[in-house]
Amino acid sequence: MNQRSSRPTRLHTGPPLAPSPAVFQAIANVSSMGDRFELGVGRVEVGWHPFTDLLTDADVLEQRIGDVAERLGTAEARVAASILFQKLASRLCSPLFGAAVAHGLLVELDPGRVHWQPAPDGVLPLRTTDLAGWEIRDPERTAEWLYHTVMPGLLEPLAEAVQGVVKIAPGLLWGNVASSLAGTARALARIRPDLAGATLGLVRELLDLGHLRDKGELAEPAPGHPFFVRRSCCLYYRAQDGRKCGDCALDDPGARRDRWARAVRESQGAR
Numbered sequence: 452m453n454q455r456s457s458r459p460t461r462l463h464t465g466p467p468l469a470p471s472p473a474v475f476q477a478i479a480n481v482s483s484m485g486d487r488f489e490l491g492v493g494r495v496e497v498g499w500h501p502f503t504d505l506l507t508d509a510d511v512l513e514q515r516i517g518d519v520a521e522r523l524g525t526a527e528a529r530v531a532a533s534i535l536f537q538k539l540a541s542r543l544c545s546p547l548f549g550a551a552v553a554h555g556l557l558v559e560l561d562p563g564r565v566h567w568q569p570a571p572d573g574v575l576p577l578r579t580t581d582l583a584g585w586e587i588r589d590p591e592r593t594a595e596w597l598y599h600t601v602m603p604g605l606l607e608p609l610a611e612a613v614q615g616v617v618k619i620a621p622g623l624l625w626g627n628v629a630s631s632l633a634g635t636a637r638a639l640a641r642i643r644p645d646l647a648g649a650t651l652g653l654v655r656e657l658l659d660l661g662h663l664r665d666k667g668e669l670a671e672p673a674p675g676h677p678f679f680v681r682r683s684c685c686l687y688y689r690a691q692d693g694r695k696c697g698d699c700a701l702d703d704p705g706a707r708r709d710r711w712a713r714a715v716r717e718s719q720g721a722r
Contacts, residue, residue: 548635594656
């Protein structure tokens with residue numbers, strides 16, 4: 452594998468700025484693909500909280516972790532912290548990944564403009580008051596640019612904040628991000644099979660960058676059907692009604708292969 456720098460890329464030296472209407476339309480289109488891709492855009496009202504509170508206020512973050520722990524029925528804060536981080540990583544990465552693949556746009560989320568809202572299922576909806584985007588005219592650098600739009604300003608500070616309130620291994624957290632990205636790629640390839648090739652190409656490149664490198668392996672037992680096997684565990688199996696996830700490093704390899712084969716057959720209309 453090529454060793455790549457994890458230093459941020461200055462976007463104004465990269466792709467050309469995209470017209471705002473195109474950026475907003477792209478996010479609206481991607482958001483319609485399903486909950487994991489949803490990102491609200493516009494004015495925030497009562498009930499929405501600054502994303503930066505999760506990064507800078509330990510009491511706010513501990514409350515959110517406590518809420519997830521209660522919902523999961525666990526007394527282990529690290530289990531709840533892991534699941535909260537993974538859900539937020541998916542919410543932050545999925546819309547941007549979808550915009551890059553489906554619309555050729557690199558969309559940047561300014562953490563100062565992002566807000567979250569409590570939800571009964573523990574998955575925090577996100578909303579941003581504004582967006583900026585760039586046209587991708589150099590596809591070979593898409594993964595690098597996308598990585599640097601979500602890591603330095605969003606996920607790295609969030610990981611540091613989580614580790615500040617709960618003792619949890621950084622490799623576990625970055626494994627959660629890798630797993631979330633692989634799940635996003637799988638969902639997008641299923642929704643838009645015409646984009647499966649570009650989707651898999653991008654996620655493979657992302658999984659070879661910085662914190663995501665060596666966090667798991669992406670398999671493709673059938674064309675357009677990606678499955679991820681991570682090298683760490685998100686700890687969900689330790690929740691009250693938890694189980695091993697489909698990409699869990701602790702899962703039996705034979706059972707995993709059977710599950711992959713069944714998923715491929717079902718997606719093709721066979722039983």
